[in-house]
Amino acid sequence: MRTHGVLKHFLLIGGLFVGACQTSRTSPAATPDAPVAAAPSAWVKPADDVLAKKLTPLQYEVTQHDATEPPFRNEYWNNHAPGLYVDVVTGQPLFSSADKFESGTGWPSFTRPIDSGAVKTTEDDTLGMSRTEVRSSIGNSHLGHVFEDGPEPTGLRYCMNSASLRFVPLDRLEAEGYGAWRSRVVGGAPVPESTANSCAAPPPGHRAGCASTLETAIVRADDAASIAKMHGVLEVERGTLRGASVARVTYDGKTATLPASAIVHAGDDPAFSSR
Numbered sequence: 047m048r049t050h051g052v053l054k055h056f057l058l059i060g061g062l063f064v065g066a067c068q069t070s071r072t073s074p075a076a077t078p079d080a081p082v083a084a085a086p087s088a089w090v091k092p093a094d095d096v097l098a099k100k101l102t103p104l105q106y107e108v109t110q111h112d113a114t115e116p117p118f119r120n121e122y123w124n125n126h127a128p129g130l131y132v133d134v135v136t137g138q139p140l141f142s143s144a145d146k147f148e149s150g151t152g153w154p155s156f157t158r159p160i161d162s163g164a165v166k167t168t169e170d171d172t173l174g175m176s177r178t179e180v181r182s183s184i185g186n187s188h189l190g191h192v193f194e195d196g197p198e199p200t201g202l203r204y205c206m207n208s209a210s211l212r213f214v215p216l217d218r219l220e221a222e223g224y225g226a227w228r229s230r231v232v233g234g235a236p237v238p239e240s241t242a243n244s245c246a247a248p249p250p251g252h253r254a255g256c257a258s259t260l261e262t263a264i265v266r267a268d269d270a271a272s273i274a275k276m277h278g279v280l281e282v283e284r285g286t287l288r289g290a291s292v293a294r295v296t297y298d299g300k301t302a303t304l305p306a307s308a309i310v311h312a313g314d315d316p317a318f319s320s321r
Contacts, residue, residue, distance in 0.1 A: 117152025
């Protein structure tokens with residue numbers, strides 16, 4: 047299932063957690079180590095019809111249509127294992143766990159890319175904000191945004207979508223052809239936690255500069271199967287909410303309107319428990 051069109055930005059949706067990425071107009075550049083190996087010819091972007099089958103609907107919407115996944119409900123925000131983060135589209139190495147830090151935003155955050163040629167940046171003036179978008183240099187996948195409120199040694203915060211990444215554990219690097227990047231994964235001291243950014247803690251009276259562009263709702267379990275077939279619905283996760291069987295739906299509010307009779311809670315609910 048794939049969705050198209052500009053995704054709806056919203057500021058106040060019941061239960062949706064807001065708080066990822068503060069605005070920035072400049073295009074900051076990190077100073078990472080030099081590339082350790084040339085890009086293999088295998089790192090090519092598949093045709094769109096192949097991508098639509100290879101990726102999940104959420105991965106497709108984020109990497110190809112610049113969507114932003116919900117915070118704290120993504121695969122790698124709280125991953126602290128050593129390893130390499132590669133482009134989910136091409137397999138190109140992008141970030142090292144040695145540069146990952148806890149930013150308090152609910153998205154995986156890094157102080158720098160794996161090397162200077164791994165990513166490219168561009169000005170992003172969508173959604174009424176001025177930000178610096180980050181894309182993979184080979185596959186042109188949308189990854190997230192970079193801001194100048196990160197910790198040392200770079201002072202940068204690469205705020206990424208888990209849906210744009212695939213994690214390769216340290217003990218799998220050689221087996222998957224990434225042995226040349228081992229020194230970047232195990233070298234250096236871990237980056238300490240840093241929540242001193244306006245996304246995690248915006249100044250009093252100010253809202254966070256960025257939010258998920260995808261909406262969330264809790265729906266009745268009986269309606270989950272039919273909702274899963276709707277255009278614009280990306281994920282349906284069954285679970286319970288205060289003892290009742292429900293499903294949590296992630297969808298593009300621009301293209302999908304959930305039936306009001308099915309909605310238990312408009313937005314996410316921390317009491318939801320997945321099966």
